[in-house]
Amino acid sequence: MRPTNSGNTRHMLRVILAGLLALWPVAGGAQTAQPSPADLRLVPQNETQIxxxxxxxxxxxxxxxxxxxxxxxxxxxxQVSPFFDDPFFRRFFGQPGGGFDRPRQRVESSLGSGVIISADGTVITNHHVIKDADEVRVALSDRREFDADIVLMDERTDLAVLKIRGEGPFEHVAFADSDSLEVGDIVLAIGNPFGVGQTVTQGIVSATARTQVGVTDFQFFIQTDAAINPGNSGGALVDMAGGLVGINTAIFSRSGGSNGIGFAIPAHMARFVAQAADHGGKVQRPWLGATVQIVNAEIAEALSLDRPRGVLVTAVFEGSPAQEAGLKVSDLVIAVDGKEVVDPNSFGYRFATKMIGEKTEFQVLRDDREITLSISLRPAPETTSRDTREMKEYSPFEGTTVMNLSPAVAEELGLEGGVFDGVVIAEVKGGSAADRVGLRPGDIVRGVNRQKIETTRMLEAITKAPPRVWQLDIERDGKVSQITLRG
Structure with missing residues (x-):
């Protein structure tokens, strides 16, 4: 027999009721699950959305x-014509002698962008935008201009913090979680390219952990195809919620213009530097006291890994936080606080942005077992007084600033290899004798004329009684080279 209409109706009601019950929250008043951020990323479905x-x-x-x-x-x-060395020409033309005219003062200027991150007028920008500046001014989007003070400069991250001299409150933008970005997310770049005025460009996140860019010591960047041009440096990279996810800092270009490959310093690093400005105006990074190397395909095969990942511990220094936590040579660090590390650059970024005084957890593979180690976060110690000296006597070291080495000095200069004794060159003035010889910041002076150099005081004493011949033992990148020069 064919079912009646009332039978069909009852059947449909049962189906609808079953569907409603399936959607009803479970007993105990539990709420329905909220959609995750990934679920909210939708492709436009119609013309209105486009x-x-x-x-x-x-x-x-x-x-x-x-x-x-x-x-x-x-x-x-x-420099002027050598004819002006002649007294007749000097008297006739009224020019000073010596082959040079009077010193002339010239003003060099640079243009970039910045982002206000608090109502009191704190601005974050790139270090290279304000490097060596005597005066800094900021112009707001409403055309008001203010002088600004430099609060902090950190060349290693290419970031700087300014403070506007003016009455607040100022419009500002909040930091977002740059670690939550995914490749394909839409972002906007806002800045002042070529000095034409504030400009907005749109693109997507092309990569979230780009390294080997060569812009900062901590090479960990957000790559985007949003157009970034000269003048955008220090500007904002924002997500679709209007949160600051990065500070635009560089482009990859052979022509000087945007080719769709731009790089931004993650907001996580920018927040770390901004917090340092609030706590004494100096960036203090935690000291691990260990060295690591990249895991390539050969090492991965030797460790029976399914793919290259993590970083391999190659040295652990005595008395360091790494040693105290139980980290050992040949350990494989695969994550820091649950965030995967794929090479020494990503490892350095994850560790260096932790706050002093806290703890962090390393996920480590050891003997085919995964273990967790808790690392205390404290600054590198200054085990020896740095005794900074400027070398002014005529010698191959004239024009250098030297310091006694310690873990603290090595960390500040970005030296690797665990060398914590001797004398290191911290600065070399352009055009000086040391510059002409080829000495560089980070070079370690191991010996002069077969005499071991242990302190800056010893080095200075030698330069005050210059010999006829200089024999220098200079360590650079872990290799010692001998240089022979005439006195």
Whole structure:
């Protein structure tokens, strides 16, 4: 027999009721699960969605993005014709002698961008934008201009913190979680390219852990195809919620213009530097007291890994946090606080952005077992007084600033290899004798004329009684070279 209409109705009601019960929260009043951020990433489904605009995000963030003008005064002596050495020509033309005219002062300027990150007018920008600046001014999007003070400069991260001299509160943008970015996420780059005024470009995240870029010591960047051009440096990279996910810092270009390969310093690193500015104005990074190396295919095969991953511990220094935590040579560190590390650069970024005084956890593979080690985060110790000295006497070291080595000095200069004794060159002045000889910051002076150099005081004493011949033993990148020069 064919079912009646009432039978069909009852059947449909049972199906609907079963569906409703399946969607009903479980007993005990539990709420329905909230969609994850990944579930909210949707491809446009219709024409209306395609016409959606980024204007609300720009209106929210643009007032917090500023132009940064940095200037410095440079004194130049311009060489003139040797004819002016003749007294007759000097008297006739009224020019001073000596082959040079009077010193002339010239003002060099640079232009970049910055982001206001707090209502009191704290601005974060790139170090290279304000390097060697005597004066810094910032221009807001509403055309107001203010002088700014330099609070902190950190060349190793290429970041700097400024403070606007003006009455707040200022429009500002909040940091977002740069670790939550995924390849394909839409981002906006806001800055002042070529000095034409505030400009917004749009693109996607091309990569989230790009290393080997060669811009900072901590090479861990967000790569984007949003157009970034000269002048964008220090500007904002924001997500679709208007949060600051990065500080635009560099482009890969042979022509000087954007080729769709731009790099931004992650907000996690920028926040770390900004917090350092709030706590004494000096960046203090935690000291591990160990060295690591990349895991290539050959090492991965030797360790019976399914793929290259993590970093291999090659040395652990006595009395270091690494030794105290139980880290050993040949350990494989695969994650820091649950964040995967794939090479020494990503490992350095994950560890260096931790705050002093806390602890961090390393996930380590040892003898085919995964273990967790808790590392205390404390600064590198200054085991020996640095006794900084400027070498002014005529010698191959004239124009250098030297220090006694210690873990603290090695960390500041970015030296690797666990060398914590001797004398290190911290600075070399351009055009000096040391510069002409080829000495560089980071070089370690091991010996002079077969005499071992242990302190800056010893080195200075030798330069005050120069010999006829200089024999220098200089360590660079773990290799000692001998240089022979005439006195």
């Amino acid at each position: 016409k959606l605009s980024f204007a609300p995000i720009v209106k929210k963030v643009a007032p917090a993005v500023v132009n940064v003008y940095a200037s410095r005064k440079v004194v130049q002596r311009r």
